[in-house]
Amino acid sequence: METFSYVKAPSIDKALASASQAKFIAGGTTLVDLMKLSVEKPKTLVDINLLPLDKIEKLPDGGLRIGAMVRNSDLAWNADVQKSYAVLSEAILSGASPQLRNMATTGGNLLQRTRCAYFREPTAGMPGGYGCNKRAPGTGCAALEGFNRTHAILGTSEHCIATHPSDMCVAMAALEAVIHVEGPKGKRTIAIADFHTLPGDTPNIENALEAGDLITYVDLPKPVEGAKSTYLKLRDRASYEFALSSAAIVARVEGGHIRYIRVAMGGVGTKPWRSREAEAALLGKPATAATFKAAAEAALSKAKPQKDNAFKVELAKRCLVRSLKTATS
Numbered sequence: 327m328e329t330f331s332y333v334k335a336p337s338i339d340k341a342l343a344s345a346s347q348a349k350f351i352a353g354g355t356t357l358v359d360l361m362k363l364s365v366e367k368p369k370t371l372v373d374i375n376l377l378p379l380d381k382i383e384k385l386p387d388g389g390l391r392i393g394a395m396v397r398n399s400d401l402a403w404n405a406d407v408q409k410s411y412a413v414l415s416e417a418i419l420s421g422a423s424p425q426l427r428n429m430a431t432t433g434g435n436l437l438q439r440t441r442c443a444y445f446r447e448p449t450a451g452m453p454g455g456y457g458c459n460k461r462a463p464g465t466g467c468a469a470l471e472g473f474n475r476t477h478a479i480l481g482t483s484e485h486c487i488a489t490h491p492s493d494m495c496v497a498m499a500a501l502e503a504v505i506h507v508e509g510p511k512g513k514r515t516i517a518i519a520d521f522h523t524l525p526g527d528t529p530n531i532e533n534a535l536e537a538g539d540l541i542t543y544v545d546l547p548k549p550v551e552g553a554k555s556t557y558l559k560l561r562d563r564a565s566y567e568f569a570l571s572s573a574a575i576v577a578r579v580e581g582g583h584i585r586y587i588r589v590a591m592g593g594v595g596t597k598p599w600r601s602r603e604a605e606a607a608l609l610g611k612p613a614t615a616a617t618f619k620a621a622a623e624a625a626l627s628k629a630k631p632q633k634d635n636a637f638k639v640e641l642a643k644r645c646l647v648r649s650l651k652t653a654t655s
């Protein structure tokens with residue numbers, strides 16, 4: 327770990343004023359790990375734990391506002407979330423461990439970085455070390471020819487095939503969350519679908535934030551009347567493990583037909599993966615096994631497996647079929 331200075335911001339204005347050359351620290355469960363590995367080397371840390379962003383509040387339009395500093399445990403166990411946005415609660419509780427969830431925040435979870443082992447390797451880009459375009463642009467991607475069993479099959483580029491690791495973000499993609507940001511250019515909102523970016527030829531750029539931007543809130547739209555939701559996560563161990571494939575579904579069925587549907591996937595994409603192909607194959611169709619299978623085929627039709635992760639194509643299809651069955655039954 328390299329030396330850094332540390333300030334605790336007493337207000338949003340003070341946090342923004344100190345932010346241009348700094349990194350915010352919230353729960354620290356991602357950032358401190360990456361600093362120890364010398365992947366992240368901030369000169370200054372701005373601690374945002376005193377900011378008044380730790381509330382979950384109902385919005386006048388029936389939606390829910392989540393402060394960026396709301397801990398993952400508090401969000402998952404919140405009564406309104408459990409009642410009206412069950413998919414979010416299930417997704418968060420499927421991730422990490424209780425201790426981590428007690429520290430991890432909504433803003434930090436949105437910005438957690440890939441678990442690609444080559445990204446986390448300190449000697450990347452050094453003679454004899456692993457290249458990683460995400461960590462050291464232009465040094466290559468060791469995962470392409472390396473061990474890539476856990477890597478992405480959707481949204482990859484020739485420069486990076488890393489998966490986005492978050493469970494929470496997959497549920498938020500299905501719920502169409504909106505992220506509030508405050509920064510040097512003022513306040514703005516970003517739809518979750520536009521928040522995380524594809525790797526393309528700049529895998530080091532991972533989201534739509536600009537230098538000094540602070541995430542303040544995440545808004546969930548009003549719950550869809552009559553809809554059910556579910557999160558299914560498939561992984562190597564029953565707990566404390568990232569997804570090999572996951573699915574977040576929000577669905578409303580009337581008269582045996584699917585009248586509202588949102589499908590998002592985790593563990594397979596370079597960003598939380600909303601599948602519009604699956605949604606198009608489901609909307610208005612009878613809620614049957616044949617429809618679910620067709621939707622799963624559509625969702626994975628553009629999959630590009632690597633040498634070690636072809637199994638994810640079939641796993642993701644089965645994950646979708648099973649979660650669609652649960653959400654529509």
Ligand SMILES: Cc1cc2nc3c(=O)[nH]c(=O)nc-3n(C[C@H](O)[C@H](O)[C@H](O)COP(=O)(O)OP(=O)(O)OC[C@H]3O[C@@H](n4cnc5c(N)ncnc54)[C@H](O)[C@@H]3O)c2cc1C
Pocket residue numbers: 349350351352353354355356357358359374394395398420421422423426429430431432433434435436437438491492493494539540541542566567568569
């Ligand atoms: C062993 C282990 C297992 C895990 N398993 C899972 C899992 O199965 N599923 C899963 O989804 N996650 C998992 N996680 C990741 C965990 O969810 C994240 O570490 C956590 O959500 C990050 O939140 P944080 O508040 O600690 O972020 P921090 O580490 O404090 O910050 C992360 C990043 O976000 C930035 N940041 C934080 N808040 C803001 C803000 N308000 N505005 C702007 N920037 C901000 C920081 O500058 C930093 O770059 C695991 C982590 C560990 C260590």
Ligand code: SF4
Pocket residue numbers: 440442443444445457458459460461466467468469470485486487488529
């Ligand atoms: S997959 Fe992405 S993060 Fe992993 S080594 Fe390649 S460039 Fe780096």
